[in-house]
Amino acid sequence: MKKGQITITVTIGLVILILTAVIFIQFKTINQTDITSLENMREDELRTEISNFKTKIEEVNGQIKETDATILEYQEAINSNKQASELLVKELEKQNNLLGKNDVQGSGVIVTLTDTRAQKINSEDLRTLLNELKLAGAEAISINGQRIVYDSYIVDIESTFISVNGVGLVSPYEVKAIGDPTYLESGLSKKQYGYIDTKLEEGKDVTLQRQDNIVINKYNGDLNMEYAN
Amino acid sequence: MIIIAIVIGCVLGAIIGLNAPTISYTYSGYLAIAIVAALDSVFGGLTSVLKGNFNLKIFLSGFFGNAILSMLLTWLGVKLNVDIYLAAIVVFVGRMFTNLAIIRRYYIEKWSKKEVKEEIKNENEKKTMG
Numbered sequence: 342m343k344k345g346q347i348t349i350t351v352t353i354g355l356v357i358l359i360l361t362a363v364i365f366i367q368f369k370t371i372n373q374t375d376i377t378s379l380e381n382m383r384e385d386e387l388r389t390e391i392s393n394f395k396t397k398i399e400e401v402n403g404q405i406k407e408t409d410a411t412i413l414e415y416q417e418a419i420n421s422n423k424q425a426s427e428l429l430v431k432e433l434e435k436q437n438n439l440l441g442k443n444d445v446q447g448s449g450v451i452v453t454l455t456d457t458r459a460q461k462i463n464s465e466d467l468r469t470l471l472n473e474l475k476l477a478g479a480e481a482i483s484i485n486g487q488r489i490v491y492d493s494y495i496v497d498i499e500s501t502f503i504s505v506n507g508v509g510l511v512s513p514y515e516v517k518a519i520g521d522p523t524y525l526e527s528g529l530s531k532k533q534y535g536y537i538d539t540k541l542e543e544g545k546d547v548t549l550q551r552q553d554n555i556v557i558n559k560y561n562g563d564l565n566m567e568y569a570n
Numbered sequence: 571m572i573i574i575a576i577v578i579g580c581v582l583g584a585i586i587g588l589n590a591p592t593i594s595y596t597y598s599g600y601l602a603i604a605i606v607a608a609l610d611s612v613f614g615g616l617t618s619v620l621k622g623n624f625n626l627k628i629f630l631s632g633f634f635g636n637a638i639l640s641m642l643l644t645w646l647g648v649k650l651n652v653d654i655y656l657a658a659i660v661v662f663v664g665r666m667f668t669n670l671a672i673i674r675r676y677y678i679e680k681w682s683k684k685e686v687k688e689e690i691k692n693e694n695e696k697k698t699m700g
Contacts, residue, residue: 349626350575353615356633357579358586360608365587367601374595 441490441560445481448553449519450526455546456512462545464497467505470516470529471495473536477528479518481557485510488560506562522551600641603655607636610662613669620676636662 382390437443452470454462467484474482482489487505495505502509518525529536529549540547593601611633618624640658647654 346571350572352626352630353572354575354579356630357576357612358583360605360612361580361583362587362590363601363608364605365584366590366593367598367605369588369590370592370595370598370601373592374598 440564441481441488442564444556444559445519446554446556447480447519448522448551449479449517449555450522450529451550451552451555452516452518452529453548453550454512454514454516454540455548457544457546460544461500462503462512462514463500464495464503466540466545467495467503467514467516470536473529474516474518474520474525477520477525479520479525481519483517483557485515486558488558490560490564492564506560517555517557519555519557522553526551599655600644603640603644603658604637606659606662607640608633610666610669611636613666613673617669617672620673 434443438445452474454466454470456462471482471489484495484505487493487508487510489505493506495503498504498509502511503514504510526549530538532538537547537549611629614632615624615629618629640655640662643658644655
């Protein structure tokens with residue numbers, strides 16, 4: 342073989358070697374590269390991506406605004422709920438006061454009825470007194486600590502004691518009433534036909550006392566209705 | 571002999587290429603253009619071998635020169651914001667097809683000439699037999 346031919350053969354072999362090596366490097370590079378990753382994107386692809394992201398950001402900003410508005414609405418609703426619940430609490434307290442389920446205090450009178458040797462105080466005396474007090478505008482009444490509520494009852498138990506709200510009471514009976522003290526006092530102590538004068542005439546011991554700060558305890562029993570709806 | 575060299579070169583090149591480190595994706599575009607240019611030179615060389623005017627210097631200078639020039643053009647295209655590499659690809663691939671056509675025609679003509687010769691031979695044999 343000629344020397345020139347060997348040179349040509351070797352050179353062509355080398356050239357083919359280089360070409361194949363480069364081609365395979367390129368194959369490997371393309372295979373291993375993650376085309377979707379940002380670092381490997383071409384410029385125009387990056388541009389598209391950026392504009393996509395801008396659109397997305399705008400969308401998200403819009404969503405944020407909407408969400409903020411919703412949050413604001415909810416907060417307003419919460420505030421109005423708070424107001425409503427405050428109103429409800431006030432209303433509940435008022436109703437409880439009316440029902441006698443709260444301790445109340447205020448100015449009023451204390452009427453004390455005591456048994457004497459001659460006369461015993463009976464339930465009729467107390468019922469009349471209650472009516473008189475209510476007529477004079479009493480707002481809260483209790484007898485020996487027993488609060489008078491809408492279903493309270495006052496009955497004699499075999500003339501030994503008086504049952505109020507199912508609790509037996511004995512003399513002296515201390516009747517507390519909160520209301521306008523002047524009305525209460527004048528209502529009870531009318532001349533001759535007034536309650537106090539009548540009872541004193543019957544020989545029963547009745548005393549009346551004005552007081553500025555009377556505390557009347559709440560009703561201890563249950564207030565339930567079973568049949569009335 | 572040359573065919574053996576080409577086969578050895580292909581195998582060794584594949585092994586080297588598979589074991590070589592990968593290049594950055596950014597430059598793979600340049601490499602691709604260089605590969606196309608080199609392939610074009612190879613086909614051009616094959617054509618010239620068939621035509622009988624193969625020159626090693628022309629082949630080598632074309633092989634490396636075209637590759638480097640196409641890479642430079644691509645780089646220039648990136649700088650000018652023009653896709654020059656498209657022009658390079660069109661030219662090189664077009665020439666590859668042309669060269670392939672020449673090679674194809676050469677071998678087809680050669681093969682058909684052989685057939686014709688054999689037919690003539692057979693006829694001659696028949697005549698001598700007869």
